[in-house]
Amino acid sequence: MTQDTHLLEVSGVTVQFGGLVAVDNVSFNVQRGELLGLIGPNGAGKTTAMRSITGVVKPVAGRVVLNGKDISNLPVHQRIRKGLSLSQQLVRPFREISILDNVALAAGSRYTQSPLKALLHVSAQAERTRARDMLERVGIAHLADQMPGIQPLGVLKRMEMARALALDPELLLLDEPLAGLNSKEAQTLADTIADVNRQGVTIILIEHNLSEVMRICQRLVVLDNGRKIASGAPRDVMAQPNVRAAYLGAESTEASNTATETGDAHA
Ligand SMILES: Nc1ncnc2c1ncn2[C@@H]1O[C@H](COP(=O)(O)OP(=O)(O)OP(=O)(O)O)[C@@H](O)[C@H]1O
Numbered sequence: 031m032t033q034d035t036h037l038l039e040v041s042g043v044t045v046q047f048g049g050l051v052a053v054d055n056v057s058f059n060v061q062r063g064e065l066l067g068l069i070g071p072n073g074a075g076k077t078t079a080m081r082s083i084t085g086v087v088k089p090v091a092g093r094v095v096l097n098g099k100d101i102s103n104l105p106v107h108q109r110i111r112k113g114l115s116l117s118q119q120l121v122r123p124f125r126e127i128s129i130l131d132n133v134a135l136a137a138g139s140r141y142t143q144s145p146l147k148a149l150l151h152v153s154a155q156a157e158r159t160r161a162r163d164m165l166e167r168v169g170i171a172h173l174a175d176q177m178p179g180i181q182p183l184g185v186l187k188r189m190e191m192a193r194a195l196a197l198d199p200e201l202l203l204l205d206e207p208l209a210g211l212n213s214k215e216a217q218t219l220a221d222t223i224a225d226v227n228r229q230g231v232t233i234i235l236i237e238h239n240l241s242e243v244m245r246i247c248q249r250l251v252v253l254d255n256g257r258k259i260a261s262g263a264p265r266d267v268m269a270q271p272n273v274r275a276a277y278l279g280a281e282s283t284e285a286s287n288t289a290t291e292t293g294d295a296h297a
Pocket residue numbers: 047050052070071072073074075076077078079
């Protein structure tokens with residue numbers, strides 16, 4: 031693997047909340063074109079690691095390099111301009127405007143950081159055309175003129191993904207997009223995520239639905255208690271005893287509140 035195939039390099043990132051080390055000296059790379067799963071039990075540090083990539087939280091140590099450029103000290107909006115886009119766990123649409131306009135707003139905000147200017151900007155036909163393309167990519171173009179408030183969660187999640195794609199990201203960060211969906215809905219949304227990746231968008235996927243993760247991800251990074259405990263091909267990673275222990279440990283912790291020890295980190 032040559033250095034220039036790395037779209038993202040996360041090196042020694044550590045995030046603390048008071049006395050809690052939520053992310054502990056974590057390093058991993060994401061190759062251009064890759065669909066990487068970032069997994070681990072509840073509280074492992076996945077979302078915090080993701081937020082340190084987007085700049086929402088500030089690590090106390092380590093660096094984040096995108097396209098060979100150190101972005102560790104850039105604010106969120108500049109990281110977005112450099113090609114990052116984050117689709118959040120919770121979907122918060124603007125309920126008074128159509129699904130199409132929700133996505134067009136995101137397309138407009140690519141050109142301005144002001145929501146008001148973005149609103150004026152989206153009157154331009156270009157953003158609406160672009161928004162329609164994004165809705166097509168995520169399979170809900172037929173719902174473009176509907177209001178988001180009456181839509182099921184699966185549609186809102188697709189709309190949220192279209193909004194993230196409207197920023198034309200090189201790297202799309204998806205935080206638990208399948209949460210709350212039934213198995214059929216999860217499967218079809220996972221298919222859409224794999225399609226978007228095939229269309230050229232590099233993706234980091236945080237997800238608890240391990241069967242879908244195993245099905246669509248090319249590689250996994252596993253966190254537990256803030257530390258990276260494994261990385262590699264999905265089958266190899268899931269066969270590792272320390273990964274199994276981390277997940278079983280999480281279950282037994284929930285049941286008995288007993289701490290569980292995991293194995294050493296793997297490169
Ligand atoms: N803003 C915050 N302030 C204080 N502690 C936080 C904050 N965000 C996360 N934490 C703590 O950091 C640890 C890691 O949380 P994080 O949300 O990153 O884990 P996760 O792997 O994404 O979990 P889940 O799968 O449950 O979403 C947890 O102990 C959590 O309580």
